[in-house]
Amino acid sequence: MSKVNITIDGQQYQVPAGEKLLWAALDCGVYIPHLCANKDKERPDASCRLCFVEIEGFDAPVTSCTQEVFEGMVVKTRTARVDRLVQTAFELLLSNHKLRCGKCPQNRQCELQKISRERKLKLKLTRLRPLLTEEKAVDDSTDVFIYDPNRCVLCGQCIWVDHKVVEVGAIGFINRGFKRKMGTFGDVPLAESRCTQCGECVKVCPVGALVFKEKTE
Amino acid sequence: MSISDKYHAIRFAAVEKIEKIKEKPHVLVGTATCGRAAGALTILDVFREEADKHQLDVIIDEVGCMGYCYAEPLVVIAKPGFPALCYGPVDEGTARRLVADFLVNDDPCYDFAIAALEPNDEFPTFEDFPRGVIEKKIILADCGLIDPDDIDHYLARDGYAALAKVLEMEPYAVIEEIKSAKLRGRGGAGFPTGVKWERCFQAEGSPKYVICNADEGDPGAFMDRAILESNPHQLIEGLIIAAYAIQASTGYIYVRAEYPLAVARLRNAISQAREKGLLGDNILGSDFSFDVIIFQGSGAFVCGEETALIKSIEGKPGVPDHRPPYPATCGLYGKPTVINNVKTLSYVPHILRKGADWFRSIGTENSPGTAVFALAGKVVGTGLVEVPMGTTIRELVYDVGSGIKDDKMFKAVQIGGPSGGCLPESSLDLPIDFDSLQEAGAMMGSGGLVVLDEDDCMVEIARFFLDFTQKESCGKCTFCRLGTKQMLDILTDITQGKGSLEDLNILQDLAEDIKMGSLCSLGKTAPNPVLTTLKYFRDEYEAHINEGRCPALMCKDLITYIIIPEKCSKLCDVCIGSCPTEAIYTRPDMLKAIHLDKCVKCNNCMVACPPQYKAVIKVSPPIVEEKEETVEGGKEDE
Amino acid sequence: MKGGEALELLAGELEQIQAETAEILQQHGTGRQELIPIIQEIQERLGYLPKPAMEQVARALDIPEVDVYSVATFYNQFRLNPPGKHQIKVCMGTACHMMGGHIVMDSFERRLEIKEGETTPDREFSLERVACVGCCALAPVVVVDEKVEAKVSPIRVDGILLTFEIEKKEQEKEQQEGGAEE
CATH class of the missing domain: 1.10.10 (Arc Repressor Mutant, subunit A)
Structure with a gap:
């Protein structure tokens, strides 16, 4: 496989040609925040808007999950503009997220907490207003796991696994805009849907939205 | 038979038919959706009934929209021996008079006429008015003058001549001509159409597709609807030419399902074009085959975004993808696809027929051609206008639109809808083209142009557009889904007098971040209305926040309706009758007053109060009710 | 509902x-x-x-x-519940909003005692908002059962609903009379 030379934050690396920058950087040990990225997806979602970087010669920050590496690419993962965008995207996600980490079964295993640690971002709202004014009901209908929509970040990982890996087709994105959510046909509880309770979707959830029941006890 | 022979045979038959029509009196009634809303179908019936009654040998046709919306319903009468005259607004009485006096006798009823369509010694033409002097009609030229349901009307006016010419050219030569004309996409950002076609032409993969984007979603624009309803063949011809240039065999017209008349007229136009051999296999006997499918959009503004529109045709939710890859290389079903707006494609036949040099001679150097605007809001001459690029906003509002209604003060124009911005009085002399608007923070967008006067609150306008984009956001990306919601909440607070100055900073920061960070152009342009109003009308925001006052007296929570005792006539009860909530009562001294707690601020009483009194007024900041008065007033029932 | x-x-x-x-x-x-x-x-x-x-x-x-x-x-177009017998769509386009579309919407909500997007309990009326019907020059516009009503005021709202009420009463009367004849 051919390789290209790139520079990330002053360090030089050799990475596989044709690879998306996000994966190349992660393989080199450089952390870039991300939630929706999935190496196996045909076309990147680019929906979480956390993996911004700046590339020399580009006039605006770009999402690293969509940007292919090229020979001589010079990348900066931390600039004033990148930090500002990442902070705002992160705060926006928090503004619609149940923020009681102590009570969350995924405490210490959550990607949001990792981003907060890596980028020194607070895990509470200081600037924006909380949008999660009414808590939505938690779905604990299955024997294996629970679904807490109040913790969902809409990364789409579970839906992709459901459709493309286990090929069950129980869940999908429903509604539009602010009301967009992961749900079932007719909004029925998971146990009443086509869900086989295989638990594969739970394994890919980066936050505490889908959690195995054994963890919640 | 060669391609041109075939074309000339079809055209000749059409011309003969139209010449025959011209021998008789010809009545054209504008029955596009806008005309219908104003009652055009009733007028059409009256003409038919009256003509029957008088046993007249006249031809009565339904046509599209001439663009003079303020004068709907519009009727054109062409009687041999007289100049063709345009009348409006025509009510039933006028229609009867026109039949009896003009069609039966020879009195053209100049009192009801707006203008003549051709120069004559009797009556001024549209070109004699300021609007006509500035306007330069290309794609609207035939709208309202030809029968959209009869292809022969279009053919007789050199319709499909460009197609016949193109079929004898090399596909790439067509692209060169469009590139040389510097035609820019009329859908919003103004991307060069020729470059788009070239990329698709050079892209590998087959089949290739062309799509006409007629998913007009801007809540203040209706030109695409008017064009589809008035001259569908112009667009179809442009689409076939685009298909030939990139060598596509299938095309789609993606049209809003909310435009049923446009869909019906398009369907009919397509089947007529097929019958004439202008669509389908071996068009005009050439090797080129192409057909069109109408796809009805299900109502999602985001489908104006190319990648979302494609998803929609593929049967999925209209959620945009990251670009690149662009549709020109990887579009519908992963194949190279050209997507052009209705207006863009409508220019194509004209450019091919009259040449790139002709097109470049109109408008400005970097934005050649004309701009079509839907002129609405507080302007006298509302309607659809087509002016050369580079026309100033002042000319548009004051010459073309004849100024502000009711002698009010001009405040701003909102150009480009939810992606555009509000420009203040100081921008009146800005020449309108793609680049100048973008520099000013607005956008050509789809061409909605809403004129705002002193009664329009700029904070409320910004809130309205944000509310729209927030509702229409697909919800995929974080910035647009949650960022626009945050902004909307702040703006709603401000219009309710609950904002703080710190909110303005957060609003500005969020707007900038959403603009830079969003996935698609819906999100990237959504903050424009807020950014421009913050820039040009910050004082209005501050009045809401600091004084709890809405300077335009528009924000409901910040106003109170009161009746001025000195102006109220004791003898008049009109306001009481107009009130839907029985909030208005008669005081012991017979003067009228409003229960503030019952008033729902519907504005009825203000409209109802006779102009000689004008006793109802709005005040801001709102009056906090004094308890004693309510108790006293509440007893007045007799 | x-x-x-x-x-x-x-x-x-x-x-x-x-x-x-x-x-x-x-x-x-x-x-x-x-x-x-x-x-x-x-x-x-x-x-x-x-x-x-x-x-x-x-x-x-x-x-x-x-x-x-x-x-x-x-998509906005799709409905998961049956609509009312009469569908009222209030245009919330820019021009209509500026000319008082929201006031018209308020009036319908008040008269029908439902919110936008809902249907009256007797399934007679459903009330919706539409983004723009493309008749901006005639704002504010309401589409009632496919018919476009131009320059609608809150008073006209009462008129529109009254027309339906009268129509309904006449139909009922006809039905009663029809029944009596049999």
């Missing part, structure tokens, strides 16, 4: 839904791109998208039901 509430089908309704859906499906291929045209036709015939119809469509196109539901809940 609120948007999210499930709806009990009346006797015979299920059979009718299935028959109509099957007929529509017959006229289409089974590719995914047929999905939107199919459900558009179903809604045109039935007035909304009943759950059994969506299941039937999913089976015919060999896609998960939730994919049909994703599409049905994404």
